[in-house]
Amino acid sequence: MNNLENKKILLIICGGVAAYKSLELIRLLKKRGASIKTILTNSASKFITPLSVTSLSQEKTYLDLFDFKNEAEMDHISLSRWSDIVLIAPATANTISKLSYGMSDDLASTIVLASDKKIFLAPAMNVRMWEHKANQENLNKLKNYGYKIIGPEIGDMACGEYGEGKMTEPNIIIERLELYFNKIKKNKKLKAIVTAGPTHEYIDPVRYITNKSSGKQGYEIAKSLCSNGFETTLISGPTNLKLDSEINFIKVTNADEMFKETLNHLPADVAIFSAAVSDWKIKNIANKKIKKNPEVNLKLETNIDILKYISNHNSLRPKLVIGFAAETDDVEMNAKKKLDEKNCDWIIANDVSDRTIGFGSDLNEVTIFYKNDEIEKITKMSKTLLAEKIVEKVISKFN
Ligand code: CTP
Numbered sequence: 001m002n003n004l005e006n007k008k009i010l011l012i013i014c015g016g017v018a019a020y021k022s023l024e025l026i027r028l029l030k031k032r033g034a035s036i037k038t039i040l041t042n043s044a045s046k047f048i049t050p051l052s053v054t055s056l057s058q059e060k061t062y063l064d065l066f067d068f069k070n071e072a073e074m075d076h077i078s079l080s081r082w083s084d085i086v087l088i089a090p091a092t093a094n095t096i097s098k099l100s101y102g103m104s105d106d107l108a109s110t111i112v113l114a115s116d117k118k119i120f121l122a123p124a125m126n127v128r129m130w131e132h133k134a135n136q137e138n139l140n141k142l143k144n145y146g147y148k149i150i151g152p153e154i155g156d157m158a159c160g161e162y163g164e165g166k167m168t169e170p171n172i173i174i175e176r177l178e179l180y181f182n183k184i185k186k187n188k189k190l191k192a193i194v195t196a197g198p199t200h201e202y203i204d205p206v207r208y209i210t211n212k213s214s215g216k217q218g219y220e221i222a223k224s225l226c227s228n229g230f231e232t233t234l235i236s237g238p239t240n241l242k243l244d245s246e247i248n249f250i251k252v253t254n255a256d257e258m259f260k261e262t263l264n265h266l267p268a269d270v271a272i273f274s275a276a277v278s279d280w281k282i283k284n285i286a287n288k289k290i291k292k293n294p295e296v297n298l299k300l301e302t303n304i305d306i307l308k309y310i311s312n313h314n315s316l317r318p319k320l321v322i323g324f325a326a327e328t329d330d331v332e333m334n335a336k337k338k339l340d341e342k343n344c345d346w347i348i349a350n351d352v353s354d355r356t357i358g359f360g361s362d363l364n365e366v367t368i369f370y371k372n373d374e375i376e377k378i379t380k381m382s383k384t385l386l387a388e389k390i391v392e393k394v395i396s397k398f399n
Helices: 019-031 050-057 076-084 095-100 107-114 127-131 131-146 170-189 216-227 255-264 306-311 332-340 383-398
Strands: 008-013 035-040 062-063 087-092 119-123 151-156 162-166 191-196 199-206 205-211 231-236 246-249 270-273 280-282 298-301 322-326 346-351 362-369 375-382
Touching: 008 019, 008 076, 008 107, 019 035, 019 050, 019 087, 019 170, 035 076, 035 107, 050 062, 076 107, 076 199, 087 095, 087 107, 087 170, 087 205, 095 131, 107 255, 119 170, 127 131, 127 162, 127 332, 131 383, 170 383, 191 216, 191 255, 199 280, 216 231, 216 270, 216 383, 231 255, 255 306, 270 306, 306 322, 322 332, 322 383, 332 346, 332 362, 362 383, 375 383
Parallel strands: 008 035, 008 087, 035 062, 087 119, 191 231, 191 270, 231 246, 270 322, 322 346
Antiparallel strands: 151 162, 199 205, 280 298, 346 362, 362 375
């Protein structure tokens, strides 16, 4: 297996004894045909020299101190756009702390902040530093941003102590990257549709009825599917969110448009219906603004249930159909009812009466109800990380 051929790796080396191992990492990556551009942080250049890095990578080595001549070329942007992934090895406690706060006081941290690529970190530090609550909290933040952590390992340390904190060996880091690119290659054959956000059902030209929904969870799922190689279409009601250009992004306003666009983008291997579709629409939309009368009679009719329609038409049905259930009470009973009535493979339910999760929040906590009666609770985490966990489960269904 060689999935690293022609891959572009942006390697950030931080200042730690393990920096010498990164030279071996570069050698192994080069052997597999990857292109490597390297950034040495200021302290890394005290452990290894730019000359040895350049000799092995056969590329220019970028130094940590802002070189204003280079910055005229906007290195921090061009380097992060150039790469397929960013690998930080070794990642020191200091760099982990800086990244968790979104600091950008040197080239390495600025690149990470400016990057839209998957970021891998191979930490290396003393065992006490590794175990320190501050370091663990910082790492947790990075995991919630969707960063991938490789290692560290348990063993004898350069400082003479023993424990967890040794940088993972270069050949194992390479194996992890191989697996990542292999997964993407396999998923490239798969097509995914995600619905997200609310729908707006107009009453007159200036008013509408809607459901509460920021669209964040659905967008994060679409982003994760896309970065895992799926050919992804996101059909979204009105939101304030921004998106990756690789996602096929279809903007809609109301449920009828969402339904039409979903049909237009079938067939698909997986469909994830995270949209908060309005259950009703206005029967006769006024073409002029309705005047402020003390009483107004609105005639509503039910919208089509997009999820139910698609999962009950065999010729349209994707292999994996996943619905969401936003509930304020009896979560389990309602979710199971939806799983059954909508003929889904999974229902992902959350309790929206809990204000710390769900609508508008960056956090979510869900329970997945599977068709085979299994139930899986996923504890509170960022919507980004939750999306990754859901997508990992989706991938395992296809491999
Ligand atoms: N859904 C849909 N089309 C609709 C309504 C809902 O595709 N017209 C999908 C949602 O995207 C979600 C699932 O059905 O995946 C459940 O949506 P939810 O709003 O929780 O439930 P409803 O079916 O609308 O039922 P209720 O409002 O009574 O809870």
